[in-house]
Amino acid sequence: MSDNNILKDFLVETKPTQVIWALQDKASEDWVVLDSPSFENTDVMPLWSNSVLAQQHCIDEWSGYVPCEISLADWFEFWVEDLNEDAVIIGINWQGDDAHLEMELSEFTQALAEIESLK
Numbered sequence: 001m002s003d004n005n006i007l008k009d010f011l012v013e014t015k016p017t018q019v020i021w022a023l024q025d026k027a028s029e030d031w032v033v034l035d036s037p038s039f040e041n042t043d044v045m046p047l048w049s050n051s052v053l054a055q056q057h058c059i060d061e062w063s064g065y066v067p068c069e070i071s072l073a074d075w076f077e078f079w080v081e082d083l084n085e086d087a088v089i090i091g092i093n094w095q096g097d098d099a100h101l102e103m104e105l106s107e108f109t110q111a112l113a114e115i116e117s118l119k
Contacts, residue, residue, distance in 0.1 A: 006101040010092050013049035015115040018072045020047050021054040023065040046094030072116045
């Protein structure tokens with residue numbers, strides 16, 4: 001699947017729910033952030049458009065993690081600034097080292113802003 005299609009599918013699935021998914025450690029409440037397989041000296045936070053895709057990764061070294069939802073409102077209010085300060089990029093609908101799209105935080109956040117439902 002092309003990078004453009006990965007992002008498009010992510011946004012189509014996220015728009016009606018207004019929720020994205022990440023993995024959080026059950027005990028420490030830390031979030032999964034790992035070394036980027038594509039960019040040297042860069043951390044990436046994998047995100048998914050639904051809990052089923054996220055749950056598939058709660059194995060091996062992530063077996064102590066659970067999918068946790070992040071509303072788009074919370075993403076914009078709390079997450080963007082912290083991730084930007086840490087220079088973290090985003091892994092979209094992460095599938096591991098084989099198939100993944102990594103984006104700059106600003107590009108990803110702009111794409112989310114275009115589908116956010118303001119209430």
